[in-house]
Amino acid sequence: MAATAAKAVATPVKTAKAAASRATKPARSARPATGDWSKAQEQSAYREMLLIRRFEEKAGQMYGMGLIGGFCHLYIGQEAVVVGLQMAARQGDQVITGYRDHGHMLATGMDARGVMAELTGRRGGYSRGKGGSMHMFSMEKAFFGGHGIVGAQVSLGTGLAFANAYRGDGKVSLTYFGDGAANQGQVYESFNMAALWKLPVVYVIENNKYAMGTSVNRASAQTDFSRRGLSFNIPGEQVDGMDVRAVHEAGLRAIDYARSGKGPYILEMLTYRYRGHSMSDPAKYRSKDEVQKMRTEHDPIEQSRARLLGEHDLKEDELKKVDAEIREIVNEAADFATNDPEPDAAELWTDILR
Incomplete structure (x- = not known):
């Protein structure tokens, strides 16, 4: 009976190999080399x-005002990772991540008003105000949630x-987790199954150097997380997660590998968070000079801004206009989340499973 079950499990993967080349939805972007990015x-x-x-900055302010309760983990500093990968993905590719998830939601196209309303526990939130910061979901945008249990995703x-693989639909799962979650046992059980059945998944390890307040050097025997899949024959690479172009290029490579039926791929994104682990974390385990050095020399937004002003000859006024438009979107989301009614007691x- 066990042999029959094993055979049944292996069958859909063969289907996936045949179907991978039949994906019909177009890529979201062209596929140039890192240095050949267009102005657009x-x-x-x-x-x-x-x-x-800007959204995360506003969320931090609202948390301080008591408008957001519970846990709140900000993504400030790591923006290039999810943006670059979403530019490399196809429509329909799934995204799933941990509790530092607001950036992933916005990058998949989820509405800022719905995300902020969920943070404040309001009726118009993506989980109708019942999930909060760590538990949002959108089938429409193929976002399968932020998850509060470390490594569960x-x-x-x-x-x-x-x-x-079972459906043979040519889609790829982009599965994000951090350097701390990389030491969880279920991660390696997943690696084994994914490699054994050649599943179309890209494991994205967002290595921001600190698992909560513990440096990777104190918690991990192998600090090169791109090598964590070697015993399962899963290829991996380290990527400058502070450069959106490098993320995009590596994402194209990894997603294509997984979609073509070759199995899983690991991308270790070397990134950095500017704020504490959560809003309650004063981050005294690292120096202000360390944070400032990353902000000054490696900030992903400032790098992109410099290229727009330099290589692409944009004017300062054009970028100020973009900033004003973004601030308007975020302020509108905050106003909506502040004034939207709380969920009815009913x-x-x-949403209860029986």
Whole structure:
């Protein structure tokens, strides 16, 4: 009976190999080398990263005002990772991540008003005000949630990839997790299954150098996370996660590998968060000079801005206009999230599995 079950499990993967080349939806962007980005691509990346940055700054302010309760983990500094990868993905490719998830939501096209309303626990939020910062979901945008349990999304993202293989739909699961989650046991069980069945999944390890307040050097015997899949024959590479162009180029390579039926791929994004682990974290485990050095020398938005002003001859006024438009979007989202009604008490009885 076990042999029969194994055979049944392997069958959908063969289907996926045959179907991978039949994906019909066009890529979201062209596929140039890192140095050949067009002006339009740079502008799009700059705008998306700036939206995430301004949104997170506003969320931090609203948390301080008591309008957002519970946990709140900001993505400030890491914007290039999800923006670059979304530019490399196709429509329909799934995204799943951990609790530092607002940036991923916005990058997939989820509405800023709905995201902010969920943060404040309002009726217009993506989970109708019942999920909060860590638990939002959008089938329309193929966003399968932020998850509060460390590493839980890795096995779920692998399951999404299995479903893709079973259906033969040519989709790829982009499964994000951090350097801290990379030490969880279920991660390696997922690696084994994904490699064994050649599932179309890209594991994106967002290495921001600190698992909560613990440096990777103190918590991980192998600090090159791109090598974590070697015992399962999963290829991997380290990427400058502060450069959206480098992320995009690596994303194209990894997603194409997974979509073509070759199996999983690991991308270790070397990135950095400017704020603490969560809003309650004073981040005293690192120096102000360290944070300032990253902001000054490696900020992803400032790099993109410099290229727009230099290589693409944009005027300062044009960028100021973009910033004003983004601030208007974020302020409107904050106003909506502040004034939207709280969920009706009857919502306590909805979305319950029996």
